[in-house]
Amino acid sequence: MKKILLLGSGELGKELTISLKRIGCNVIACDAYENAPAMQVSDKNEVFNMLDKEKLSEVINKHKPDFIVPEVEAIETNVLIDAEQNGYNVIPSAKAVNLTMNRDRIRDRAKHLGLKTANFAYAESEEELILEANKIGTKVAVKPVMSSSGKGQSYANSADELKVSWKFALEGMRGNRKRVIVEEFIDFDYEITLLTILEKSGKVTFCNPIGHFQQRGDYQYSWQPADCLHDVIKKAQEAARKMVLDLGGSGIFGVEFFIDKKGEVIFSELSPRPHDTGMVTMFTQNFSQFDIHARVLLGMPLPEIKLNQSGASHVILAEENASGDYIIEGLGEALEDKNVDYRIFGKPFLKSYRRMGVVLAPSLEQAKLAAKKIFVKAV
Ligand SMILES: Nc1ncnc2c1ncn2[C@@H]1O[C@H](COP(=O)(O)OP(=O)(O)OP(=O)(O)O)[C@@H](O)[C@H]1O
Ligand SMILES: [Mg+2]
Structure with a gap:
């Protein structure tokens, strides 16, 4: 039986654990609080702060898992880089987890690979934020480089609003870097998540695009398939393929794009794991994003993915x-x-x-x- 160390035990981890258990794995679910959703269905659990370097190493060495599977961003990823160097399998790869933990690293990577993104800059003080926002010259989105589910995220149109945004970002920030990304506000037509599957062989497969609606930076509802023009799907697939091949490893990725009124596809962000908007696949697909992640991370053949119904x-x-x-x-x-x-x-x-x-x-x-x-x- 393969032993999985799951780092993060929320709803996505819970569904992934169920998928892993169904195909014969042993799961140790970790999180900072007791009785977290995935712990209710796992074999064992560990309660500790995953940003604590020593504690995380101790848990890895204690269980010696076959696979380390992060489900959240707030993890001391340097420990995972060391673990990978010492022969552990980190899903999808230590590089992917390390680059996506901070918005700045993954955004820089996307730019390097030539993907279209919103204009952006970084700021480490209120003054710098105002300066960079003025250079961008439009309404902006301000986000801590490390946060999730919209925490600390706001929009600003003037110096006064930027001051409020800076304070709000500091309050919602995770980790210890006082740094925000400030980016051009995109007045998009709609936004999608493209679930992208990378197999160990380097083969890349896509699920049908998922449309979603967000409020307070957090997802409210999603639907699959999103009604995208063929050309939009092609552009998004091409960009997602470039990103996942660069990050490497094996697993499912949620790749987020904004589609503007001219049909331009703008890369927003990426998570190297099942995505919250992808919960709809439990209803629509023959194999959900969790079933897919479970199989692909184990190196099993990918089944044929079918959309059974819209949802x-x-x-x-x-x-x-x-x-x-x-x-x-x-x-x-x-x-x-x-x-x-x-x-x-x-x-x-x-x-x-x-x-x-x-x-x-x-x-x-x-x-x-x-x-x-x-x-x-x-x-
Ligand atoms: N530059 C932007 N222009 C317009 N809307 C934006 C911009 N950046 C973010 N948003 C809106 O805020 C949402 C959340 O942003 P983003 O995905 O970057 O944050 P997040 O905290 O990582 O969210 P999650 O973890 O839930 O995916 C986006 O899906 C989008 O609706
Ligand atoms: Mg997002």
């Missing part, structure tokens, strides 16, 4: 400023539409706007209607 996912969120214990009501009502399905993640407590589950349905309209019937209530 949509819609998040079930906690309210703003929620905390503590909770109950979820209205699930039965949501299932009155006989084509609706859902997943509850089992997170042990609420946080402001925390993602607690997802509704799956054949159309966006049905997903939205069902999600409206579901309430997460603090008790």
Whole structure:
């Protein structure tokens, strides 16, 4: 039985663990808090701060896994580079995990490979942020170089707004680098995630593009297939292929693009693992993004990926400023539409706007209607 050390035990890790368990793996789920979603379905777990270098090395040496599989960005990735050099398999590769942990590294890489991106610069102080934003000369997006799910992210149009953005970014920042990326605001027509599969042999395969809608920098709903022109899909595939081949290894990647009104495909960011917007594949595809990641990381042959039906996912969120214990009501009502399905993640407590589950349905309209019937209530 292959032993998997899963670094990060949220909802994506939970579904990946289920896929791995189904094909005979032993999973040790890690995260900073007890009873995290993936820990509820794994063989063993470890609770520790994955940004702690010594602790992370200790856990790797204790379990000696066949595969180290990161599920979040907040990991001391230098430890993974050392582990790979010492013969461990890091998924998809230590390089991919290291470059994507910080927005600046992966963005620089995309630029180096000639991908089209929004104009961007970096800033390490409020003054520098104002200076760089003025050079860009449009409304800008400001994001900490290390954060996820929209944390610390805002838009600004003036010096006063930039000052607020700088403060907000500092509060939402993970890790210890006071650095933000400031980028041209793209007034896109729509945005997509292109799930891109890289096999060890270097073969690259794509799932149907996923359209998604974000609020507060966080995903609200997604649908597959996104209605893209053939030319848009081709351009996105070409860019995604370049990126994953450069990063190397094996696994599934979520590659995010903005599509503007002229049909230009603009690279936004990439995650070297299943993507939150890709939860819709649990409903639409014969093999979900989790099943695919599980097989490909083990070096197994990739099955034929088919879109069984169109579908949509819609998040079930906690309210703003929620905390503590909770109950979820209205699930039965949501299932009155006989084509609706859902997943509850089992997170042990609420946080402001925390993602607690997802509704799956054949159309966006049905997903939205069902999600409206579901309430997460603090008790
Ligand atoms: N330059 C931009 N122009 C317009 N919208 C943007 C820009 N940058 C980000 N956004 C919006 O914010 C969303 C989140 O941004 P991004 O993917 O960079 O952040 P994130 O925190 O990594 O999110 P996640 O981890 O959930 O993918 C984007 O999907 C997009 O909707
Ligand atoms: Mg994103």
